[in-house]
Every structure is written in structure tokens, then in C-alpha cells.
Amino acid sequence: MSQLLQSHDYTVGHLTPNIVLYEPSFEGWLSAVFYVYANKLQNDDSLQLIAQDCYLPSLIAQATSVTTDEYNAERVLTKLHKLLGRSGMRNILWGFLSEKDNIGTTLFQVVKYAIDYPRRPIMEDLGNLNVLELVQTVKSVGREKHRMEAFVRFEHTTDDIYFARVEPDFNVLPLIGEHFRQRYQDQHWAIYDLSRGYGIYYDKSQSTPSRPATLQTITDLDDTVLRNPASIHSEDEQLYQKFWQGYFTNVNIKERKNPRLHKQYLPQRYWKYLSEKQVLPNAEHLQKRR
Amino acid sequence: MATINYERLQGKLNILADAAKYDVSCSSSAGTRKNQGGGLGDASATGICHSYTEDGRCVSLLKILLTNHCIYDCAYCTSRKSNDTPRAAFSVEEVVDLTMQFYRRNYIEGLFLSSGIFKSGDYTMERLVEVAKILRTRERFNGYIHLKTIPGASKELLLEAGLYADRLSVNIEIPTKSGLALLAPEKSHDELKAPMETVKTEIITIKESRKTHKKAPKFVPAGQTSQMIVGASNETDLQVIQLSSHFYKQYDLKRVYYSGYVPMLSDSRLPAIGTPVPMIRENRLYQADWLMRFYGFGAHEIVEPDSPFLDLDCDPKLAWAIRHREHFPINIQTATYEMIVRIPGIGTKTAKKIVKARKFNQLTLYHLKKMGAAVNRAKYFIATTGKNEHLAHLTRYNFRQYVLAQTQTKYKDQRNGQLALF
Numbered sequence: 001m002s003q004l005l006q007s008h009d010y011t012v013g014h015l016t017p018n019i020v021l022y023e024p025s026f027e028g029w030l031s032a033v034f035y036v037y038a039n040k041l042q043n044d045d046s047l048q049l050i051a052q053d054c055y056l057p058s059l060i061a062q063a064t065s066v067t068t069d070e071y072n073a074e075r076v077l078t079k080l081h082k083l084l085g086r087s088g089m090r091n092i093l094w095g096f097l098s099e100k101d102n103i104g105t106t107l108f109q110v111v112k113y114a115i116d117y118p119r120r121p122i123m124e125d126l127g128n129l130n131v132l133e134l135v136q137t138v139k140s141v142g143r144e145k146h147r148m149e150a151f152v153r154f155e156h157t158t159d160d161i162y163f164a165r166v167e168p169d170f171n172v173l174p175l176i177g178e179h180f181r182q183r184y185q186d187q188h189w190a191i192y193d194l195s196r197g198y199g200i201y202y203d204k205s206q207s208t209p210s211r212p213a214t215l216q217t218i219t220d221l222d223d224t225v226l227r228n229p230a231s232i233h234s235e236d237e238q239l240y241q242k243f244w245q246g247y248f249t250n251v252n253i254k255e256r257k258n259p260r261l262h263k264q265y266l267p268q269r270y271w272k273y274l275s276e277k278q279v280l281p282n283a284e285h286l287q288k289r290r
Numbered sequence: 291m292a293t294i295n296y297e298r299l300q301g302k303l304n305i306l307a308d309a310a311k312y313d314v315s316c317s318s319s320a321g322t323r324k325n326q327g328g329g330l331g332d333a334s335a336t337g338i339c340h341s342y343t344e345d346g347r348c349v350s351l352l353k354i355l356l357t358n359h360c361i362y363d364c365a366y367c368t369s370r371k372s373n374d375t376p377r378a379a380f381s382v383e384e385v386v387d388l389t390m391q392f393y394r395r396n397y398i399e400g401l402f403l404s405s406g407i408f409k410s411g412d413y414t415m416e417r418l419v420e421v422a423k424i425l426r427t428r429e430r431f432n433g434y435i436h437l438k439t440i441p442g443a444s445k446e447l448l449l450e451a452g453l454y455a456d457r458l459s460v461n462i463e464i465p466t467k468s469g470l471a472l473l474a475p476e477k478s479h480d481e482l483k484a485p486m487e488t489v490k491t492e493i494i495t496i497k498e499s500r501k502t503h504k505k506a507p508k509f510v511p512a513g514q515t516s517q518m519i520v521g522a523s524n525e526t527d528l529q530v531i532q533l534s535s536h537f538y539k540q541y542d543l544k545r546v547y548y549s550g551y552v553p554m555l556s557d558s559r560l561p562a563i564g565t566p567v568p569m570i571r572e573n574r575l576y577q578a579d580w581l582m583r584f585y586g587f588g589a590h591e592i593v594e595p596d597s598p599f600l601d602l603d604c605d606p607k608l609a610w611a612i613r614h615r616e617h618f619p620i621n622i623q624t625a626t627y628e629m630i631v632r633i634p635g636i637g638t639k640t641a642k643k644i645v646k647a648r649k650f651n652q653l654t655l656y657h658l659k660k661m662g663a664a665v666n667r668a669k670y671f672i673a674t675t676g677k678n679e680h681l682a683h684l685t686r687y688n689f690r691q692y693v694l695a696q697t698q699t700k701y702k703d704q705r706n707g708q709l710a711l712f
Contacts (some may be wrong), residue, residue: 150338154395162394182513186430187394210327239296240391246300247392250307251353252343255567257554263348265339275395276341288308289301289375 003277017046019063022104024051028066029104030073033067033111042112049104083114088123094138097171106133145172149179152191153240153275156234161201162189163275164224173200175213185212191223242285243273248276249286293383302378303388309358309369310404314517314547315459316348317412318399323511324455329430331393331400337434351436353402356378356380356417356533360406363465365557369406375557379408385421386429390651393433401425402454405507411442417620419447422454422591438657439485441477450487457512457544460485462537464529465685469523472559486541489514490612493542520575521568522560528598535589538582547574574600581606584638585631603694608634612690619673620682622658623648635667652676668695 018041022032033048036042053063095107109130114122126132145169154162161185166173173193177200181191185207190200199218206213218281225232271277279286297593318337325332339348357379358369367645368375382685389401403421405416418437425431437455439448452458464470470564489510496509516537520530550572553565571673578600581587585607592606593599594613601609611618622644630641636658643661652675659665669680672691677682686692 031365031559067314068435091429144510146338150340150397156395177294182325183331184394185325185328207328212327236391240395243300243303243388246304247307247354248341248343248349251311251349253311253345253347253552255554256345256347256569258346259344262342262344265342265346274341275397285300285665286304288302288376290298290305290378 002020017048017061018044019048019050019055019061021050021052021055021063021065023066023068024053025068026093027070027073028068030076031105031106032066033108034069034072034076035064036108047105047108048102050101051099051104054101068243080114081109082120084123090116091123091134091138094141094175095134096193097174098137098141099171100137103137106130106137110134117128134182136178141170141172141175144168144170145175146171147270148172148176151270151274152176152180152187153273155229155275157229157232157238159232159235160188160234162187163229164191165192166188167195167273168193169269171196173198181212181215190218192218192226196224241278245276245279245283246286249279249281291707294387296380297402299384299388302380302384303354304378305378306355306358306380307353309375309406310353310355310402311403312368312519312547312549312552313353313404313461315402315436316350316353317457317515317545317546318350318436323432323434325432325562330390331404331431331433335435340397340399348400350436351402352389352400354380354388354404355404356414357408358406359408360410362474362476364477364517365555365559366464366473366551368554370555382417382420382424382554384425389421389425390429390431391434393431398433398438400436402438404438405440407440407442411440411448412444415443415447415451419451419454423452426454427492436512439489441481441485443485444646447486448485449492449705452489452506452510455510457515457656458485458489458510459515459517462516462518462533465518465520465522465525465533466523469525473523483541486514486516486537488544490541498544510583513544514541515545515547517549518601519551520572521551526570526593526598527575527578527600528593528595530575531582531589531593534555534579535582546579548572548579569579570602571600574602578660581610586628587632594639603690604697605634608667608693608697609633612693613682615689618671618684620671622653623675633668633671635664635669635671698702 017194020032020036020041029049030052036047036049041047051193057063066241080092084092092110095103113128113130120130122131123135126135148166152164152166154164157163171190171193176191180191181194181202182203186204188202188204190199190201197219199221201216201218203216243288291587296700316339320554323332323665337350339350340394343349347479358375359377359379360369360371363371385403388600392398397638401421403418405414405418406610418440422437425435429686435455436457436526437449437451441459462482463481464473470477470479492509493513496506498543499506503532518530518533522701531549531620537543537546541660550568552560552567553561553563556563578592581592582589599625600606604612611632617629620633627641627645629638630644631638636644640658640663644658647657647661651657654671654674655665655678658668669678670683672678672680683689683692
């Protein structure tokens, strides 16, 4: 807020900071970038690009909503691709998926830097605070992506789908789909992001011997099922969860216990959906029996 | 197909997971086994830790023994014949089922299968191979498989195992021949090394034939490894490191693992129950191992005969630098990469960055810090174009104490009980 109250020299008819709101999708943001350039707002230091659902209306700011326009989005995308190359575009997309409050603006500033200096390999300029912010964000998103590939726990359901619930900090489902698609070709599976209300679904009957099926997006799953997936567990699911819990408990070497290290590697915020963590330490099925 | 008794499976799994937990390897890397379409799983180059035990170790493979019945009586082993412990054995189908079901739920990257020895080496090894074969052929499983080769198993079985497994390993158990003779009188180093030689030779043969015949089968694509227990007999670090160096050179091993002995058996030949696990020593051995594999150090440089144990107070690279101050300071602007990686606090990644970046800029301590160097150690050993006032300390008579006092961090916490052992 204090930033907004500082006195700036705005051009006439332009007394308040410019806020451009975009529909919360990558195309939405691209459309907003197009809008900024079409209206020559790019050199305004106070310019902000904010996702509509993150925006808190303010008395002194002037906000314009930009509707998503696929044609404009496509034009911007083509241009950025040319400027930044594959790896640069990957940074932009991964940064976008972080959904950080200020990411729309940061990304815009990076893009503007690239447009202003088309010959410079701008992604290497970590002295530029926007680039640095983006690179660090991409690193965090990458870490979350890797953790989701590790910590997804599928549960087998009565309709023969292996179903997993996740709540990642960042929106990484679009990044992990391919990993699971390559790996789990011979089972139906779905991964559902509870905090964002959508998931990805692999229908193995759509696959051919040479090509795994295309992933589908699923939304609006039954809330009671999401809260209590045990209601749709197949006959065997509890059995294998217990096997896994028994295994997890018995591979531990008590003499080397190190809770700090354990939590560092396996952050507590993920425990909620890890089947091995849903068990009392002295439960009967953890015992060694003959 | 044999049926599975699910009622009893849980108890067996708990016993045989517990019995396998002292096997150190958890790696599922270096294999590249693609899902050929429609199958289950693939093994990527990096591997994934799916969980972590409460002792902080990675869980990436279903690591179990096929059985903990054993005809041997090795003193250090909980599965030894004379130990009163609950015994169990999996059927081949049970191991296949657990692997598939755990993999389907994304609990694991694959299977690590070892075993106590029942009846004979061959009888046991046959069953391990059978598990891998069924997983690959009937179940079309492309995840990672690491098989332990059983001492005394025939060459033919080892060769068959290598066609289905990503990795094979043989435990060398105890680093010294005398220690092994004392603690495992039925085993010998020569017997343990024989399968390594077989596997190494076959890897080379198949690599050669793949050059001309593209369809030639893959053979242990992720190579072979070994492990040894430290702290159960009275071996020195010098002996351990020389043996590892020998393995890396002679058998082209991918890794040697070290396992700090956890006392759990009462035996006059062993450290008493309650003796702390030598965790820092284990850590130092891994650091020394890294120096050999990635930093160009020879075994003879890491531990010297007049002082055959690693310094527990500081990492072996820092210890080497302190002993060999005549090589320092190293000028980061002009020194070779090989010398830059020898600077304490500078790893291979940072060294590569330095070599690149110095073409554009005169580097300072500030740059090094930004590139990820541990400047608190490095600063005593490097010359930059600017003045480095820390270099004044390099010639101090009490340099070692001085540097340690300024750089101690990680191990001064909960683990200090360990030092009493040495």
C-alpha cells in the first residue's frame, strides 16, 4: 500500500496506478499482455497485472478487466516463443503456475525486458530483480513438482480407478501429468487437486499398444467422496495400505532416529495424504507376527 | 498360479522388511528402462524417493528379504542361524504381488530383493531370479529391480539375474579379511569377490556385442554395487578406503555403500549393545568416497598411514587442505579446475561456475558466495585479485584449531555422544 501512496509523476488523465485484471488462466494473462501493449501502458512504472480472483478492490486504484481473447493470446505466445525460446517459455509457464500474488506483474516485467532487449539472453541476468524473482519461483515450483511425483498416493476404487488426492502449494498438475502418463499406462488413474477443484484423468481404454491415452481434465467431483475416499475403496485397498504401513514402520532403524531430518525431507504439510502417516504407532498390523 | 495367504502376508512383510533394513542402497538411479507401451512403470535417470523413514533415510524401493532363514551364522547379522528371531519366507508370487501393488499406488520405484540363504546359494538365487523374471515377462513391469547376489550361487544364475535386474550387488560385509574371518568364518573375501568378477566381465562382453548387434540384451544397465559394515570389527578408515578404491578400479563398481554398525546382538566379538552407531564416521567415509569418485583424490591422499582414521571434527577435504597448506592459496582466476575443486567449501558445481564466470569477471569472495560456495571455509584457501585478509591465518601455527573454531556447525548438536567410541 505504501508504494501506491508515494507520489509519482503520472501523465495527465492517468492519475492513478494502472491495474490490469486477467482471467486466471495462462491465455488470460497473455491477453492482458496484449492489452497492455495495445494501449501503450508498458512504460508505466505503477502498472500491475493481477488475476481477477486475487484482486482486492481499492479506492485509489483504477482496474481494467481484460477478457480472454484466444487470437491475441496466440499472437503474444508466438512472439514470446521467438524471443525466449523453449527454455525461456518453460520459465514463464512454470512461474505462472506458482500462482503467487505478484507473479502476473513479475512475468510481465520479464517479458518487457525481453522485448526491449531482444538480443540479450535476459534469463541469465540474475542481477535483474524480476528475472531473479522468476528464476527463484521456478525453482520452488520445480521442487513441488518433484515432490508431487514422489508423494502422490493412489487408492484403488470400486470402479478400478487408482485415485489420488493432492493439495500442492503451486498448481503443478499440468507439469506432472506426463510423468504419470508414461509410467502408469496399464491402469486407470486420476489425480485430483482439492484446493483448485480439478484433476487429471487417464483412461487406459483410450490407449493403443504404441501410444498411451491422452489425459483428460476432470472437475466437480463429489465432495463427500473427496472427504471420505474410503467409501469408494475396492475390496483390497485397505489391505495394501496396511501392508505399506507395516513396511514403512519396520524399515525404520530406531537407533538412528532423527525427527528433524525426517521432517526436513518429508514436510509435515504433505502428511495428510500419505497413507503411511495415517496410522497409530502401536497399531496391531505393524507388529512382527508369524 | 500359487495362491497368496493374505492373512499371514502382513506379519511376514513386517519381519522381512525389518530384516532387510540394514542393507544400505536405496538408489533407483542410472537405469533407463522405458515403458515399451502398455506396461507398468519406467525407470528414469534420477530416481524418486517416495517417502522417508523416521531415521531420515530415503524409501524408494520395496527393500525386503525373500527369507531370513539362513544356514550361515555371521556374528553381525540379525538373521544369523543362532539368533533367536522370528523367521519367515515369502513365496515368489507374494513378492511379485507386493511389488506390483505398491508400484501401482506410487509407493515405490521398484524392488530391492535380498535374502538369507536357505538350503544353498543356488536354491536361493534361483528364487530371486524367478521373481525378477515374472515381473519383467508376465507382469510387464518396467520399474527398477535390484537383486542381491547370493554367495556361492553359480555363474549361470548370475548371468540370468543380470538380464532381468537393473542392478546387482554383492555385500563385502566386513572390510578386513581378518575381521570377516572372525565374524563370518564361513565366508571369505575371495568367495565374495567371485560374483563381482563374473558380473563385470559380462557387462563388458555385452557392451561390446551391443556395438554390433543393437538387439543384444541389456545386462545390469545400472551396474553393480557393494556395501560393507564399519565399526563391527576393528578396521581402520585407511583399510576401508583402500578397499573401496580397489573395488572402483578393479570391478568398476558404481557405488560402495558404508553402513555404520548398529549393535543389536550380544556377542563377545562385537561392540556391546548400547554402543552408539558410528554415524559421523559413516558420514566421513561417504565424503571420502565422494572425493575419490568426483574430485580426483587418490585413496592415499585422503588417509595417510601415520594417522589411519578420518578426522571426525572436519570433513576429509578440509582435513587434507589443512595438512597440505603448501598447495594454498589457490588463485581462482588462473588455477585449473582440478585444483579449484580441491578448495574446501567449493564443490564441483561451483567450480564449474567459477571456470565459466572468470572469463567475464574478476571474481571476489562475494561472487563465490553467490555461486554457492561455503565461503566460511573457502576464504582461508583462495587468492583473488582483491585483497583477502583471511589468508593471513594460513600460516598460523594453530591453523587447524582456528579454522575449526570458525567453521563448526552441523554436528555439534544431538549426536555428540558418538565421539566416546573413538
